[in-house]
Amino acid sequence: MAGYILRRVGIAIVLIWVLSVITFAIYLKVPADPAGFIVDIQHSSPAQIAQAHHILGTDRPAVVQYAKYMERLLHGDFGVSWPTVAFFNGQVHGASVGRMVWKALLVTGSLALGGFVLLLLVAVPVGTFAATRPRSLFDRLSLGLSVAAISTHPLVVGLLLQLFVGNKWKLLPASGYCTVSAPSKAELTNWKLFAPGGSPKPCGGVGEWAWHLLLPWLTFALFFVALYMRIVRARMLEVLEEPWVRTARAKGASEFRVIRAHALRNAIAPIVTMSAMDAGMAIGVAMYIETVFGLPGLGRTLIRALAGFQGYDLPVILAVTMVAAAVIILLNLVADLLLLAIDPTVARQGRGMMRRATTS
Amino acid sequence: MGSEEQLDAPRPQGQWALAWRRFKRDRVAVGCGIFLLVLVFAVGPGAPLYERIVGHGPNDFFPYAVSVSLRPAGPLTVTWNTPVMSGDNPFVFKHPDPPKGTGKTFLLLGADSALGRDEFLRVLYGGRVSLEIAAGAALLAILIGLLLGSIAGFYGGWTDAVISRFTDLVMAFPLLLFLVLIGSLFAHGLTDWTFHGLINQGVFQLILIIGAFTWFYPARIVRAQIMSLRHKEFVEAAQMVGARDSRIVRTHLLPHVLPPLLAYGTLLVATNIMIEVGVTFLGAGIKLPTASWGSLLAQTWGSVLNPNAYNPATVQPWLTLVPSLAIFATVFSLNQFGEGLREATDPRSVR
Numbered sequence: 001m002a003g004y005i006l007r008r009v010g011i012a013i014v015l016i017w018v019l020s021v022i023t024f025a026i027y028l029k030v031p032a033d034p035a036g037f038i039v040d041i042q043h044s045s046p047a048q049i050a051q052a053h054h055i056l057g058t059d060r061p062a063v064v065q066y067a068k069y070m071e072r073l074l075h076g077d078f079g080v081s082w083p084t085v086a087f088f089n090g091q092v093h094g095a096s097v098g099r100m101v102w103k104a105l106l107v108t109g110s111l112a113l114g115g116f117v118l119l120l121l122v123a124v125p126v127g128t129f130a131a132t133r134p135r136s137l138f139d140r141l142s143l144g145l146s147v148a149a150i151s152t153h154p155l156v157v158g159l160l161l162q163l164f165v166g167n168k169w170k171l172l173p174a175s176g177y178c179t180v181s182a183p184s185k186a187e188l189t190n191w192k193l194f195a196p197g198g199s200p201k202p203c204g205g206v207g208e209w210a211w212h213l214l215l216p217w218l219t220f221a222l223f224f225v226a227l228y229m230r231i232v233r234a235r236m237l238e239v240l241e242e243p244w245v246r247t248a249r250a251k252g253a254s255e256f257r258v259i260r261a262h263a264l265r266n267a268i269a270p271i272v273t274m275s276a277m278d279a280g281m282a283i284g285v286a287m288y289i290e291t292v293f294g295l296p297g298l299g300r301t302l303i304r305a306l307a308g309f310q311g312y313d314l315p316v317i318l319a320v321t322m323v324a325a326a327v328i329i330l331l332n333l334v335a336d337l338l339l340l341a342i343d344p345t346v347a348r349q350g351r352g353m354m355r356r357a358t359t360s
Numbered sequence: 361m362g363s364e365e366q367l368d369a370p371r372p373q374g375q376w377a378l379a380w381r382r383f384k385r386d387r388v389a390v391g392c393g394i395f396l397l398v399l400v401f402a403v404g405p406g407a408p409l410y411e412r413i414v415g416h417g418p419n420d421f422f423p424y425a426v427s428v429s430l431r432p433a434g435p436l437t438v439t440w441n442t443p444v445m446s447g448d449n450p451f452v453f454k455h456p457d458p459p460k461g462t463g464k465t466f467l468l469l470g471a472d473s474a475l476g477r478d479e480f481l482r483v484l485y486g487g488r489v490s491l492e493i494a495a496g497a498a499l500l501a502i503l504i505g506l507l508l509g510s511i512a513g514f515y516g517g518w519t520d521a522v523i524s525r526f527t528d529l530v531m532a533f534p535l536l537l538f539l540v541l542i543g544s545l546f547a548h549g550l551t552d553w554t555f556h557g558l559i560n561q562g563v564f565q566l567i568l569i570i571g572a573f574t575w576f577y578p579a580r581i582v583r584a585q586i587m588s589l590r591h592k593e594f595v596e597a598a599q600m601v602g603a604r605d606s607r608i609v610r611t612h613l614l615p616h617v618l619p620p621l622l623a624y625g626t627l628l629v630a631t632n633i634m635i636e637v638g639v640t641f642l643g644a645g646i647k648l649p650t651a652s653w654g655s656l657l658a659q660t661w662g663s664v665l666n667p668n669a670y671n672p673a674t675v676q677p678w679l680t681l682v683p684s685l686a687i688f689a690t691v692f693s694l695n696q697f698g699e700g701l702r703e704a705t706d707p708r709s710v711r
Contacts, residue, residue: 164677306545
């Protein structure tokens with residue numbers, strides 16, 4: 001068991017390392033001069049540009065740059081975001097990429113987690129109900145709707161929800177993110193004193209957080225609910241054929257109790273672990289949703305780092321790709337271990353079969 | 361004389377005839393297939409034909425099709441056929457009259473944005489771009505998958521190991537994140553490959569990128585299929601007769617692999633459309649002014665770096681609905697058509 005975990009963690013570290021090398025190599029091929037982050041390239045002398053490269057550390061050979069980056073990374077330092085770099089007192093200052101990515105991770109996490117809970121709240125009852133009445137009108141209707149939902153782009157859902165529910169009918173906030181913790185007093189005073197025209201009031205607190213995330217959660221859930229409803233239904237149909245369900249019925253348990261306590265429990269457990277395998281797709285879908293609803297999550301951070309006016313913000317790009325991969329690998333590892341704990345017989349061979357073709 | 365006539369011995373039906381007979385029974389799949397045929401004709405020869413009929417292109421501006429408050433005109437609009445607005449007084453509540461002798465032109469679905477381009481033509485041409493990318497990338501993925509998958513399945517060994525590990529790597533990674541990363545980092549290289557105007561700018565680049573990251577599943581399907589047939593008697597018989605490996609794969613194994621691959625390819629086209637829309641929306645795909653379904657969807661919303669603030673006076677919800685519907689109908693049809701193909705070509709199917 002310990003050897004198995006160690007091997008998995010080892011593979012994960014190698015994967016993340018390969019990923020960082022690939023990202024770095026791609027970046028080196030890009031014809032953009034990072035000196036533009038510090039000086040105006042067209043109006044400065046070669047010496048000034050060289051100085052800017054020295055501050056960013058891009059004057060060294062690629063291998064040294066990479067080694068330096070890795071060395072700092074091992075100390076938990078992701079570096080500073082290039083567009084925010086300032087140089088004074090002989091030191092480089094700037095926004096810490098580590099903190100940036102951590103904040104973004106929290107946003108993406110609250111989006112994905114809330115969306116996941118919402119989707120389970122819909123998929124499990126609907127799937128179960130459909131499975132108890134196969135071929136009924138409800139069953140066929142829910143299957144038909146799930147076929148339609150699978151063919152709907154999350155961007156389409158997000159844009160339409162934002163346009164109609166958020167903007168046109170003003171039922172829910174159309175964009176923006178509020179932190180879980182309430183804004184501090186200092187933030188509020190700062191906003192009152194120095195807010196430039198039109199800058200929104202700092203918001204926060206659990207209520208506002210959930211209120212602002214309702215539409216994103218809905219979009220997230222609508223995309224995945226079709227997949228999960230089908231899995232719940234299929235699993236439920238399988239489980240209802242099992243002998244222990246027959247036994248439960250034979251001993252006189254009510255149908256509700258049979259479903260809830262005997263069948264559902266066995267049908268759901270593998271589904272929760274399987275969901276970890278959708279983490280990659282979830283981050284992709286979250287990227288669409290963050291973009292549409294203006295949530296400062298991982299995907300949006302990456303896009304802003306890629307689409308900046310001066311050039312590509314390499315430290316942020318590297319950090320986001322590596323953190324995203326690490327999260328996905330970690331979730332997969334946890335899922336594997338959970339599966340191993342639940343059912344030791346399927347853990348070794350069954351896993352590859354249980355994956356679905358996930359491509360978005 | 362009729363009584364003496366011999367009945368022909370019933371000929372065994374071929375694999376494809378059987379599949380076609382099964383496929384015909386699936387009403388939904390047949391309907392979707394017809395829709396897809398119509399779509400291909402509409403975006404292929406139909407788009408230039410419609411352009412000829414109305415007499416303007418997808419990138420022509422019609423400022424008169426935009427109201428004074430910058431709200432694009434709705435469907436079935438007849439507007440002045442001129443790319444410039446006469447008069448330069450901004451303090452007007454009504455467009456000035458166009459110069460004398462200006463003709464009229466017809467916009468079936470209205471104007472696309474504050475620039476006043478023909479939305480219907482842009483949907484047609486955008487569909488062409490999106491379908492080119494989706495089909496091209498699927499074809500590329502299938503070809504690579506067929507080649508590497510059959511090598512891996514037939515010989516095993518290191519190709520097998522590489523393909524399996526690669527698949528694991530890609531499965532463990534958010535594909536979209538990587539596509540956007542590569543799409544924007546390589547935005548300078550391959551964009552201008554248009555093969556003498558055959559395809560639009562950026563199409564070839566997206567085909568390569570999407571194809572390069574989606575061949576793992578086809579490779580897996582081919583590999584699994586060939587591995588399961590590798591030691592069957594008919595393969596051994598062919599080997600005994602002295603057939604070369606390439607011949608065995610081509611004539612004996614490929615016919616078994618092709619049907620599921622064809623069905624998977626159709627589903628892959630559907631996912632590729634979704635990917636193209638997403639990547640273009642996120643600013644790493646097709647660049648304006650070329651229309652694609654992704655850029656049409658983004659038109660009203662704005663761009664990633666500066667989304668448009670919502671203004672009820674200028675926003676035309678219609679313009680989000682049209683590309684949404686186009687994308688949904690196409691992806692839905694491709695999915696249903698692919699499902700129908702899969703069912704029809706599956707030898708274990710009961711239908």
